[in-house]
Amino acid sequence: MSKSHLFYQSDTSRPVLAEARGIYMWDVDGRRYIDGSSGAMVSNIGHSNPNVLEAMRRQMEKSTFGYRLHFETEPGEHLAAKVASLTPEGMEKVFFVSGGSEAVESAIKLARQYAVTVGQRSRWKVISRAPSYHGSTLGALALTGYDPLTRPFEPMMQAMPKVPAPRAYLDGLDIDDPATGAHYAAMLEAKILEEGPESVLAFIHEPVGGASTGALVPPAGYMQAVREICDRHGVLLIHDEVMSGGGRTGLFLGADHWGVAPDIIAISKGFGAGYAPLGAMIAHDRLVDPVLKGGGFMHGHTYAGNPLACAAGLAVLEEIEAGAMMDNAARVGQRLKSRLGDLMQRYSFIGDVRGKGLLLAFEFVSDRRTMAPLPKALNAYHHFVEMAYAEGLIVYSRRTRNGLEGDHILVCPPMITTDEQVEEILEMLTRALDRFEAKVSPALPR
Numbered sequence: 532m533s534k535s536h537l538f539y540q541s542d543t544s545r546p547v548l549a550e551a552r553g554i555y556m557w558d559v560d561g562r563r564y565i566d567g568s569s570g571a572m573v574s575n576i577g578h579s580n581p582n583v584l585e586a587m588r589r590q591m592e593k594s595t596f597g598y599r600l601h602f603e604t605e606p607g608e609h610l611a612a613k614v615a616s617l618t619p620e621g622m623e624k625v626f627f628v629s630g631g632s633e634a635v636e637s638a639i640k641l642a643r644q645y646a647v648t649v650g651q652r653s654r655w656k657v658i659s660r661a662p663s664y665h666g667s668t669l670g671a672l673a674l675t676g677y678d679p680l681t682r683p684f685e686p687m688m689q690a691m692p693k694v695p696a697p698r699a700y701l702d703g704l705d706i707d708d709p710a711t712g713a714h715y716a717a718m719l720e721a722k723i724l725e726e727g728p729e730s731v732l733a734f735i736h737e738p739v740g741g742a743s744t745g746a747l748v749p750p751a752g753y754m755q756a757v758r759e760i761c762d763r764h765g766v767l768l769i770h771d772e773v774m775s776g777g778g779r780t781g782l783f784l785g786a787d788h789w790g791v792a793p794d795i796i797a798i799s800k801g802f803g804a805g806y807a808p809l810g811a812m813i814a815h816d817r818l819v820d821p822v823l824k825g826g827g828f829m830h831g832h833t834y835a836g837n838p839l840a841c842a843a844g845l846a847v848l849e850e851i852e853a854g855a856m857m858d859n860a861a862r863v864g865q866r867l868k869s870r871l872g873d874l875m876q877r878y879s880f881i882g883d884v885r886g887k888g889l890l891l892a893f894e895f896v897s898d899r900r901t902m903a904p905l906p907k908a909l910n911a912y913h914h915f916v917e918m919a920y921a922e923g924l925i926v927y928s929r930r931t932r933n934g935l936e937g938d939h940i941l942v943c944p945p946m947i948t949t950d951e952q953v954e955e956i957l958e959m960l961t962r963a964l965d966r967f968e969a970k971v972s973p974a975l976p977r
């Protein structure tokens with residue numbers, strides 16, 4: 532290939548993708564990879580699903596675009612109805628977008644417009660957690676709790692108040708003890724009081740953490756306590772289900788594991804499952820109705836709700852149902868998680884394994900007793916991904932801690948992964964971990 536004119540985050544070049552089917556991908560040189568992270572936790576139903584491709588082809592023959600202010604579209608109507616049937620009672624209104632940042636922006640703008648409409652203009656702050664990731668556009672970035680990403684853009688955007696993410700495993704607390712959930716939720720209440728409840732519009736968090744915290748599962752009681760605190764102070768609760776929504780955790784929404792309903796939900800990623808850029812913001816009628824009656828929602832994106840993306844999204848949901856893929860994600864995810872847990876016996880530098888369904892991660896530490904991270908200079912997250920890549924396994928990694936240290940690896944293959952494929956993934960992962968061990972062991976305490 533001649534020199535590339537593309538640029539993304541860095542100038543590291545990547546193999547050129549030739550084709551992808553199921554959980555496998557091939558580059559133009561014929562090398563095969565397992566998509567062990569579904570891209571960025573996107574390709575939930577695997578690649579090249581023939582029924583989705585056929586639904587898209589049929590839609591393309593009818594129309595590929597109809598501007599949402601000129602036409603309703605059948606795929607849009609059907610998909611919205613389907614989504615409303617999968618979300619909590621009273622959340623009947625769906626607003627389509629083309630990605631996760633747009634879904635989060637839409638959520639905070641709807642929250643704000645609702646507050647203004649009902650005479651609560653003083654409410655504008657959106658509290659979020661650190662670490663967290665809510666998107667890269669300036670509004671969503673203001674909620675993102677990760678300094679290296681946000682700092683260059685201040686004061687263009689104003690970072691919003693943060694509370695600690697409930698990382699019980701790092702703080703030495705018992706995740707199954709309701710006192711742990713209460714402990715972290717109390718920090719939210721303290722922050723609301725510190726900021727002044729009349730100024731706080733909403734709290735946003737990821738029910739099951741994504742890239743920033745590495746599949747963080749909240750401690751017992753946390754989800755319910757957060758809901759109660761928000762209600763007590765008139766603060767709206769927004770669930771960022773961009774990554775945890777869509778079925779990957781074994782249920783359609785991450786928060787369904789705790790039966791907690793928010794006021795607004797943002798979804799994307801697995802919702803379009805890589806077939807089309809698609810996302811949605813779903814809100815409770817008690818927010819949407821006053822905003823619509825008050826003159827309409829002052830927000831929207833040109834490509835939103837286009838019939839091709841909606842037809843793809845609808846076909847994805849139908850495939851998930853027809854293939855009982857959420858059940859498979861729960862069952863296979865349990866198996867993969869327990870096998871990852873076994874790896875802790877073999878590799879002392881794996882400090883934690885966590886997640887739900889097929890939203891799973893493990894975290895590197897230099898010392899399990901203190902949970903101290905690997906030395907920053909090792910650049911472990913980067914090296915491990917390269918080593919797995921060399922084995923033909925794609926995994927996703929990020930820095931967990933809010934500085935520049937602490938590394939976790941997300942293992943999130945598509946929801947169609949079979950038991951045999953779990954074994955295949957583990958063999959590749961083990962080979963990569965052996966290579967990684969040779970690199971890190973001189974840096975570990977004896």
Ligand code: PMP
Pocket residue numbers: 571630631632633635664665666667737741742771772773774799800
């Ligand atoms: N929220 C969460 C929880 C995410 O994981 C992401 C993407 N990593 C986003 C928002 C932003 O989505 P997008 O990259 O599609 O804008």
